[in-house]
Amino acid sequence: MTIRDVAxxxxxxxxxxxxxxSQPETVAPGTRQRVLTAAxxxxxxxxxxxxxxxxxxxxxxxxxxxxxxxxxxxxIIKAAQQEARHAEYALFxxxxxxxxxxxxxxxxxLAPQVDGLLLTSPQASDACLRExxxxxxxxxxxxxxxxxxxxxxxxxxxxGHAVEHLHALGHREVAYLAGPDGYSNQSRTSGLQAACxxxxxxxxxxxxxxxxxxxxxxxxxxxxxxxxTAVVAFNDDIAAGLLTxxxxxxxxxxxxxxxVGHDDTALAEMVTPRLTTVHIPAAAAGATATQLLIxxxxxxxxxxxxxxxxxxxxxxxxxxxxxARST
Amino acid sequence: MTIRDVAxxxxxxxxxxxxxxSQPETVAPGTRQRVLTAAxxxxxxxxxxxxxxxxxxxxxxxxxxxxxxxxxxxxIIKAAQQEARHAEYALFxxxxxxxxxxxxxxxxxLAPQVDGLLLTSPQASDACLRExxxxxxxxxxxxxxxxxxxxxxxxxxxxGHAVEHLHALGHREVAYLAGPDGYSNQSRTSGLQAACxxxxxxxxxxxxxxxxxxxxxxxxxxxxxxxxTAVVAFNDDIAAGLLTxxxxxxxxxxxxxxxVGHDDTALAEMVTPRLTTVHIPAAAAGATATQLLIxxxxxxxxxxxxxxxxxxxxxxxxxxxxxARST
DNA sequence: ATGAAAGCGCTAACAC
DNA sequence: GTGTTAGCGCTTTCAT
Numbered sequence: 001m002t003i004r005d006v007a008x009x010x011x012x013x014x015x016x017x018x019x020x021x022s023q024p025e026t027v028a029p030g031t032r033q034r035v036l037t038a039a040x041x042x043x044x045x046x047x048x049x050x051x052x053x054x055x056x057x058x059x060x061x062x063x064x065x066x067x068x069x070x071x072x073x074x075x076i077i078k079a080a081q082q083e084a085r086h087a088e089y090a091l092f093x094x095x096x097x098x099x100x101x102x103x104x105x106x107x108x109x110l111a112p113q114v115d116g117l118l119l120t121s122p123q124a125s126d127a128c129l130r131e132x133x134x135x136x137x138x139x140x141x142x143x144x145x146x147x148x149x150x151x152x153x154x155x156x157x158x159x160g161h162a163v164e165h166l167h168a169l170g171h172r173e174v175a176y177l178a179g180p181d182g183y184s185n186q187s188r189t190s191g192l193q194a195a196c197x198x199x200x201x202x203x204x205x206x207x208x209x210x211x212x213x214x215x216x217x218x219x220x221x222x223x224x225x226x227x228x229t230a231v232v233a234f235n236d237d238i239a240a241g242l243l244t245x246x247x248x249x250x251x252x253x254x255x256x257x258x259x260v261g262h263d264d265t266a267l268a269e270m271v272t273p274r275l276t277t278v279h280i281p282a283a284a285a286g287a288t289a290t291q292l293l294i295x296x297x298x299x300x301x302x303x304x305x306x307x308x309x310x311x312x313x314x315x316x317x318x319x320x321x322x323x324a325r326s327t
Numbered sequence: 328m329t330i331r332d333v334a335x336x337x338x339x340x341x342x343x344x345x346x347x348x349s350q351p352e353t354v355a356p357g358t359r360q361r362v363l364t365a366a367x368x369x370x371x372x373x374x375x376x377x378x379x380x381x382x383x384x385x386x387x388x389x390x391x392x393x394x395x396x397x398x399x400x401x402x403i404i405k406a407a408q409q410e411a412r413h414a415e416y417a418l419f420x421x422x423x424x425x426x427x428x429x430x431x432x433x434x435x436x437l438a439p440q441v442d443g444l445l446l447t448s449p450q451a452s453d454a455c456l457r458e459x460x461x462x463x464x465x466x467x468x469x470x471x472x473x474x475x476x477x478x479x480x481x482x483x484x485x486x487g488h489a490v491e492h493l494h495a496l497g498h499r500e501v502a503y504l505a506g507p508d509g510y511s512n513q514s515r516t517s518g519l520q521a522a523c524x525x526x527x528x529x530x531x532x533x534x535x536x537x538x539x540x541x542x543x544x545x546x547x548x549x550x551x552x553x554x555x556t557a558v559v560a561f562n563d564d565i566a567a568g569l570l571t572x573x574x575x576x577x578x579x580x581x582x583x584x585x586x587v588g589h590d591d592t593a594l595a596e597m598v599t600p601r602l603t604t605v606h607i608p609a610a611a612a613g614a615t616a617t618q619l620l621i622x623x624x625x626x627x628x629x630x631x632x633x634x635x636x637x638x639x640x641x642x643x644x645x646x647x648x649x650x651a652r653s654t
Numbered sequence: 655a656t657g658a659a660a661g662c663g664c665t666a667a668c669a670c
Numbered sequence: 671g672t673g674t675t676a677g678c679g680c681t682t683t684c685a686t
Contacts, residue, residue, distance in 0.1 A: 002663055013673045018665060028671055048439050049379045050663035053678045058376065060440075068404050068420070069593070074396035081422065090436050093395070093420040095408065109417050112375050113387075213597055240597050247599045266396070270540055270567050272574045272599050329679055340657045345681060355655055377679035380662050 001044045010038035021046050061089045061293060062110035063118040064103060068095040070211075071265040072235070072282050076120055076141070079286030087294045089115070096123075098210075104128055111136045116297040118289055119143070121182055139293040141285050142183040149296060149305040151289040152183060155262065156191030158278045158311035162232055162260045163195035163203075165276070165313060170322035171230040171258060177219050177242075178207030179234030188262060188278075192232060204228055209238060216241020224249070229257060229322050236261035236268045236277055243271050243318070254320030264314055273317030281309045328371045337365035348373050388416045388620060389437035390445040391430060395422040397538075398592040399562070399609050403447055403468070406613030414621045416442070423450075425537075431455055438463045443624040445616055446470070448509060466620040468612055469510040476623060476632040478616040479510060482589065483518030485605045485638035489559055489587045490522035492603070492640060497649035498557040498585060504546050504569075505534030506561030515589060515605075519559060531555055536565060543568020551576070556584060556649050563588035563595045563604055570598050570645070581647030591641055600644030608636045 007014040012031060019027045020035040027035070038044075052058040061084050065073035077093055084091040094110060096103035100123045107124070111117055116137040122129060129145055132138055139149045166174055176192050179185045185208065196203045204226045209215035216238035223231050223242065233239040239261030246253055253259055253273055261268055264279035288307050295302055334341040339358060346354045347362040354362075365371075379385040388411050392400035404420055411418040421437060423430035427450045434451070438444055443464040449456060453472055459465055460475050468478045493501055503519050506512045512535065523530045531553045536542035543565035550558045550569065560566040566588030573580055580586055580600055588595055591606035615634050622629055 003665095004663085014663090015665080015674080016672060018663095019672085022665075026671075031671080045439065047380075047663055049376060049385065050678090051665075052376045053380050053680090054663075054665040056665095056678065068395070069398055069401035071396055071398075074401075077395050078422070078424070090440075091421070094418070095405070097405070112372065113417075213593065244597065244599060244601075266540065267594075267597065270571060270594065271597065272571060274571075330681095331679085341680080342657060342659095342682080343655085345679095346656085349681075353655075358655075374679055377662090378681080380664090381679075381681040383662065383681095 001042055003044075003046070005042055006035065006039050006044050009042060010035045057115050058113060059089055060092055060114045061116050061118065061290070061297075062092045062094070062107075062114040063120065064106050064110065064122070065093065065095050065120045066098050066103070066123070068093070070237075071267060072263050072280070073120065075265070075282035076286035076289075079283040080118060080290040083287050083290035083294070089294065091290075098123075100124055107132055116293045118293055120289075121184065123180075123182070137293065137296045139289050139296065141289050144183060149292050151285050151292065151307045151309065152187075153280045153282070153285050153311060154308040155184070155187045155278055155280060155311040156194065158313050159188045159191035159232070159262070160195035160198075161313040162276070162278055163192055163199065163201070165315065165319065166230045166232075166258060166260070167199045167201065169230075169258065169319060171228075172201060172322075173204070173226075173228040173230070174201055175204040175206055175223050175226050175228040175231040177209055177216070177223070177231060177233045177238055178205060179211045179238070180208055185234060188234060203232075207234070209234065211235050211237060213237045213241040213244075216243075217245045220245030220249070223257070224251065230260070230319070231257065232260040232262075234262055236263045236265045236275055239275055239277070239318070240267055240271050243273075243275075253318050255323055258319040260319060268314075268316070276316045276319040277314055279312045279314045281311065284309055328369055330371075330373070332369055333362065333366045333371050336369060337362045384442050385440060386416055387419055387441040388443050388445065388617070388624075389419045389421070389434075389441040390447065391433050391437065391449070392420065392422050392447045393425050393430070393450070395420070397564075398594060399590050399607070400447065402592070402609035403613035403616075406610040407445060407617040410614050410617035410621070416621065418617075425450075427451055434459055443620045445620055447616075448511065450507075450509070464620065464623045466616050466623065468616050471510060476619050478612050478619065478634045478636065479514075480607045480609070480612050480638060481635040482511070482514045482605055482607060482638040483521065485640050486515045486518035486559070486589070487522035487525075488640040489603075489605055490519055490526065490528070492642065492646065493557045493559075493585060493587070494526045494528065496557075496585065496646060498555075499528060499649075500531070500553075500555040500557070501528055502531040502533055502550050502553055502555040502558040504536055504543070504550070504558065504560045504565055505532060506538045506565070507535055512561060515561060534561070536561065538562045538564060540564045540568040540571075543570075544572045547572030547576070550584070551578065557587070557646070558584065559587040559589075561589055563590045563592045563602055566602055566604070566645070567594055567598050570600075570602075580645050582650055585646040587646060595641075595643070603643045603646040604641055606639045606641045608638065611636055 094106040121142040261275045261277035268275035268277045421433040448469040588602045588604035595602035595604045
């Protein structure tokens, strides 16, 4: 079922059929109707592959996330998908499973089949990313790279607020559980350090840990051994792991120890007690990055090549005042 | 950078270059090397779109999931991606956000760009699915449909075991929180009903509920009002919602009420207490479905067109013996 | 073992 | 407004 079959049946040229499906307004209403009818009868639909080849663009966007099972990634994907659809692009998702090699492979496989590529918190080398950016328009999130447009979720300030919050509750001994190296961890760490310096606290920094639940379970005992009254975790998964292990050891949260997460994923409201956490605007980041990518692909360059999205401390049940027993 | 550039540089015909990248063994080692060198120097890589058009297959597989943020979907995707890569296919993921229209749209958009399509727990009409299956090889999970190969996660037996487990713990008043209609809910409901009948119990069936955390929060009060001592939820998200609301209302689990989930997602081990749940083999389902799809696409038809994967009750901390106060 | 030539299905100038 | 004519970049007979 090709454009020629439809053309023959409608008694027009293939070009006209093509126009009906690409720029309907340029063909006379009568002809258009005849073509559409013929197409309908033949159950014809344009072949997107052939179309991509001829147009030299695919109408597809690609996104590579570190881990599809991670709900932070999921929020970004959802937002990106919505923006993409809105602009009539299809979005292809692939996951790197946190492996640098996979990430590179996925990105390279995707690159020639899409008009633009969104890399979220990429781990690949600068050189590799630049090479990709030579092949296809690339936008990254949470990664600083010359000449590649980026959307950053800046959390230094909000993480600082978390420290102030703990300080106000009377906490003087605070631990930070670092995540994998990258923009996110740096932003969180620097915000925490700065606030601590301001308040005269000396944080205990542990890690780096993989950004997973199991890391939190493991870290819980280290935190307890460190003798702190409050702990700030790189993300909610780690914080949830802490909660579980604390519960197992009979340590009450927040009475005996306060816990702060990062990301404000769905998990934060699912655990007991609900997590105080730094809300990272994942959906906004996904949407902004996708819009940026689309503008980039289309050539309507807005000039802005870097967005910093602010975060916000959300106070819930996992933080509370220091009690006598805490120390 | 096309095949012709490489051909010119290597002093061979375009056909030879093509062969080097498609069937290397058919070209003399010397020539092959020259071509590869030329390609390297020109940083040439075959254009997958052109290749797809000429070969009339894309080397891509597509998967449509109801909700990318759902960790059950995530497990299936991970397994599918692994199988796909193993067979040298790229996997494109799209989500329907639980909307039937979206599902249909996503599937139709994907269909002409892939060699095969995997639809997980599809909600679309039989007619729509069959239409898709006419365009492209389709495999479904958790959906029964004539002439479309399927992988089913059968849970009637394991859900029955959950009921037996509760019965053995002394529970006589049991509620079931139904999920959205479909194969999964039917399989779970029928297993539950059968076991109850066998044991002389009369379950209170509530719902259907959307398979989300918030549904569980809402359902918790209904469950309490129903006066049961145990509740089986359609999935872990709902069960987690129950746990949270019970905690808020000061109802202790499992001392005052026992909770059973379904799926055995990561969440089941993240909540307090850890969820007793029916393990559904999501990864196995994803892997099996993908293998089936690949065989189907390749034409090596094994004859088997339907797989039923068994589930298993995992006992954890959210179920316990009935106590005097329970009733 | 390699090359020439004819497409794959669609688009895009350019005519008319 | 519509048709003609070249491709888009690669594969694949069919010769040689």
